[in-house]
Amino acid sequence: MYDAILSTADSSQPTIDVPIVFFCDNAAQTVRPLEQGVDFKDYYKIMGVKRDATQDEIKRSYRKLARKYHPDVSKHTDAETRFKEIGEAYEVLKDPEKRAAYDQLGANWKAGQDFRPPPDWDAGFEFSGGGYTRPDSPDYSDFFESLFGHGFGSAPRAGGQGGFRARGEDHHAKVLIDLEDAYHGAAKTIVLHSPELDAGGHVTTREHSLNVKIPKGIRQGQKIRLSGQGAPGFGGGATGDLYLEIEFNQHKLYRVEGRDLYLDLPVAPWEAALGATIKTPTPAGPVDLKIPAGSSSERKLRLKERGIPGNPPGDIYVIPQITLPSADSDQARDLYRKMEQQLAFNPRSKMGV
Amino acid sequence: MKTELLSGIVLDEQAELTLGDLCRACCQHGEWVVQLVNEGILEPAGRDPSHWRFTGTSLQKAHIAMRLQRDLDVNLAGVALALDLMDEIESLRALVCRLESRD
Numbered sequence: 192m193y194d195a196i197l198s199t200a201d202s203s204q205p206t207i208d209v210p211i212v213f214f215c216d217n218a219a220q221t222v223r224p225l226e227q228g229v230d231f232k233d234y235y236k237i238m239g240v241k242r243d244a245t246q247d248e249i250k251r252s253y254r255k256l257a258r259k260y261h262p263d264v265s266k267h268t269d270a271e272t273r274f275k276e277i278g279e280a281y282e283v284l285k286d287p288e289k290r291a292a293y294d295q296l297g298a299n300w301k302a303g304q305d306f307r308p309p310p311d312w313d314a315g316f317e318f319s320g321g322g323y324t325r326p327d328s329p330d331y332s333d334f335f336e337s338l339f340g341h342g343f344g345s346a347p348r349a350g351g352q353g354g355f356r357a358r359g360e361d362h363h364a365k366v367l368i369d370l371e372d373a374y375h376g377a378a379k380t381i382v383l384h385s386p387e388l389d390a391g392g393h394v395t396t397r398e399h400s401l402n403v404k405i406p407k408g409i410r411q412g413q414k415i416r417l418s419g420q421g422a423p424g425f426g427g428g429a430t431g432d433l434y435l436e437i438e439f440n441q442h443k444l445y446r447v448e449g450r451d452l453y454l455d456l457p458v459a460p461w462e463a464a465l466g467a468t469i470k471t472p473t474p475a476g477p478v479d480l481k482i483p484a485g486s487s488s489e490r491k492l493r494l495k496e497r498g499i500p501g502n503p504p505g506d507i508y509v510i511p512q513i514t515l516p517s518a519d520s521d522q523a524r525d526l527y528r529k530m531e532q533q534l535a536f537n538p539r540s541k542m543g544v
Numbered sequence: 545m546k547t548e549l550l551s552g553i554v555l556d557e558q559a560e561l562t563l564g565d566l567c568r569a570c571c572q573h574g575e576w577v578v579q580l581v582n583e584g585i586l587e588p589a590g591r592d593p594s595h596w597r598f599t600g601t602s603l604q605k606a607h608i609a610m611r612l613q614r615d616l617d618v619n620l621a622g623v624a625l626a627l628d629l630m631d632e633i634e635s636l637r638a639l640v641c642r643l644e645s646r647d
Contacts, residue, residue, distance in 0.1 A: 254616075258616060261611075261616060262611075263608045263611055264612075264630070274615075278615075378549055401550055402547055402548065402549050403550050403551075404550065404551040406551075409554060413554055413555065414554070414600070414604065415552035415553065415554055415555070416559075416569070416600070417550055418552075418553075418569070429568065432569060433552075435552065448638070453645060
């Protein structure tokens with residue numbers, strides 16, 4: 192399927208660009224029966240426009256919101272959800288036919304209200320035939336499906352027959368691992384839920400688990416690609432891939448940055464002042480760290496190549512935290528008093544006071 | 545239930561993908577990838593398309609390029625600009641993070 196297409200890139204002859212469309216998204220969409228109530232969605236509110244907005248205003252607002260919430264660009268935590276919502280609202284409002292049909296549901300519906308489309312709700316509208324505008328439509332809400340998904344207009348969605356071939360969808364998942372897993376490598380079992388068509392053509396959710404190797408030296412945010420572990424193809428199309436994004440569980444001791452680790456290490460005032468060799472933890476086990484005399488909290492100490500393994504391995508930066516013994520006994524108070532009397536120490540001397 | 549242990553490819557600077565691998569992973573035809581290379585978005589090793597080798601990072605960039613084109617109607621020059629700016633934001637964020645954690 193791809194070899195034929197690739198040859199055009201290898202040949203030195205200029206080729207005519209024939210649009211070849213691959214269907215990457217869900218081959219199987221969940222279509223809910225119409226009787227079931229769904230949450231009403233206020234597409235105008237989502238789009239941030241008034242109900243009498245012009246098509247141009249809707250388009251402008253869509254463009255602006257799409258840029259703002261695009262999951263690749265936005266750092267909003269709910270960017271993906273918002274982006275899908277905006278796309279769905281635009282799918283309806285940009286199309287005068289769908290918009291008119293949506294409008295006649297009335298303005299009294301509130302977002303989130305339990306909604307059932309009235310019987311023959313779309314009767315009396317002339318449709319030009321395009322039920323779904325995009326064959327690779329993303330997962331629209333149940334509300335959208337209840338209105339436009341099933342039998343809206345005259346053209347049913349392309350099914351499995353008639354030379355329709357689709358590559359399976361890529362799946363994406365996040366995997367939480369411990370920092371220690373990156374030091375030693377690990378095997379993680381992940382559970383995936385994917386929609387699947389059964390023999391009768393009904394959509395069911397299949398749960399399956401995969402046992403995945405987490406290689407030693409993996410870093411926060413890196414992706415692992417498991418080819419052929421995504422959704423099955425359609426009509427003989429190839430299977431999609433599975434992408435796993437690695438995320439570290441927050442560690443109680445270390446902050447992770449790339450392959451480097453940062454560790455706040457409490458030290459006694461005399462260890463910092465006089466120098467000492469102290470035990471410090473690392474994910475690979477405790478090591479001896481030499482603290483030079485006259486250390487301060489601002490000065491980081493580097494444990495070379497003790498960070499996350501790799502080529503080159505990361506380092507561990509130790510930030511000494513000078514910790515004062517509490518003056519909770521006569522003896523301790525006595526020692527503090529001696530220091531007060533015998534050390535000419537003014538920590539504010541640089542402030543001129 | 546599968547118990548077999550699967551090993552994937554870590555998408556980093558090392559993974560070596562051919563033009564075909566990249567096309568299959570992105571569901572796109574070869575010419576589209578050639579356009580990304582010509583725009584400087586992807587920088588494969590190797591002289592000509594049949595010898596090109598792409599890193600895992602290239603695959604991630606190609607995926608982002610694909611989505612920006614599809615979702616925002618950005619042309620390739622715009623995609624290249626967006627990717628450069630995203631890299632810069634990423635390194636500035638890391639810097640802010642480092643400076644904040646010093647306090």
